[in-house]
Amino acid sequence: MRLLSTKLLAGTIAGSLLVAAAAAQADRSEWPDNFTVGTASQGGTYFVYGSGWANLVANELGISGGGEVTGGPNQNLALVHTGDLALGLTTMGPAAEALAGNSPLAPGVAMDNVCALFPMYETPFSITALADSGITSISEIPDGARIGFGPSASTSDTYFPAILEELGVDFDRRNGGWTDLGGQLQDGLLDVIAFAAGIPIPAVSQLEVQTDVNIIEFTEEEQAQVLEAFPVAPFQIPASTYETLEEDARAVSMWNFAIAGCDLPESFVYEVTKVTMENNDRMQEVHRSAVTSVPENIDKNTVLPFHPGAVRWYEENGYEVPEERKLN
Known part of the structure; x- marks a missing residue:
């Protein structure tokens, strides 16, 4: 009797496993290849x-x-x-x-x-300029500045121009890959790069190695104005992100x-x-x-x-x- 019960139990377990396996296979039947x-x-x-x-x-x-x-x-x-x-x-x-x-x-x-x-x-929105440009704040970006906003139709290109316009910046809009724009900044073909990208941004890290840069933060008033106008959140770029930063830099971000x-x-x-x-x-x-x-x-x-x-x-x-x- 005990042997029979053991066999029945084993059969029940095996049957359950087969049903589970079949169910799992059925679940995958509609999966993409x-x-x-x-x-x-x-x-x-x-x-x-x-x-x-x-x-x-x-x-x-x-x-x-x-x-x-x-x-x-x-x-x-x-x-x-x-x-x-x-x-x-x-x-x-x-x-x-x-x-x-x-x-x-x-x-x-x-x-x-x-x-x-x-x-x-x-994704933090951050601004970088060469140190010898003298640009240390958003308000110091000169009228007509050549600003690189990243690839066309990217998040950066979609929102950062509007953000800077909201803050009263007049600029000449440029597009391109981040590495290319970093090279153009270093060569004097751009005045500023406005990045919206995960940090640390490789192009900024590379620029730091090759030259002196300014990573420009938002003032409290500028941050508040942008938070009111766009679907972004307050953000602090940790000082440990870049060699250039001596303290956290105020910014905005988008999830x-x-x-x-x-x-x-x-x-x-x-x-x-x-x-x-x-x-x-x-x-x-x-x-x-x-x-x-x-x-x-x-x-x-x-x-x-x-x-x-x-x-x-x-x-x-x-x-x-x-x-x-x-x-x-």
Whole structure:
């Protein structure tokens, strides 16, 4: 009788395992065969972060995936919305504009097939000039100054010109990759570079090695004025970020979030979120800015609905997702 009971128990356990395995296989039946993460230009924080994140997810889930060079947040929103990319990286400002149909890439198109996955990091807005320019504050930027705002249609190019206009700066607008703009600043072809990028910015670190620079902070009044006018948050660039800084520098910032097509399978996005949120140490190995890529920061998304798969992971692990941030 005992032998029979043992056999029955073993059979029950084996059956349960087969059912679980079958369920897991069924869950994967609708998964994409591969995935691509939209990042930005090579050498920037987005490219490093996004490519490393894609590799982590691909390795953990046993599915082919990788990062792709794009034009940055605005293009990533458009490509995820249309389904040309499964995943991408964006900032909250461009996300709000895209959702409202005000994307510069597709005016009038409400990009409502874009869902948030998890918080990444804050992108500070900072200004750099050569020390011998004599520019030590925003108010000292001369009329007609040649200012590099980064790649066209990037977060920096979308918001920093408007921010400086709000502060009364008159300028000649220039675009390009950060490394190229750094070289132009050093060669005297630019007067200022207005960066919106994860810190430390490689181009600024390189400039510090080669020449003396001024990293220009916002005054308290300028910061308050910009906070009132734009979807940004107060930020302090730690003095330890750059050799040039002797103390923290006042700035503003915009949060970055990973995004996914809202129509992706819930089980797939759940597993992507699980891998990411439960391996922050490995995410920090990808890029040190991932120290803030933690579920406690999901409240920094005030724009996009979270994907149902991401919501399930957060709620299973004790994190509350506001009803207004859930997909209707």
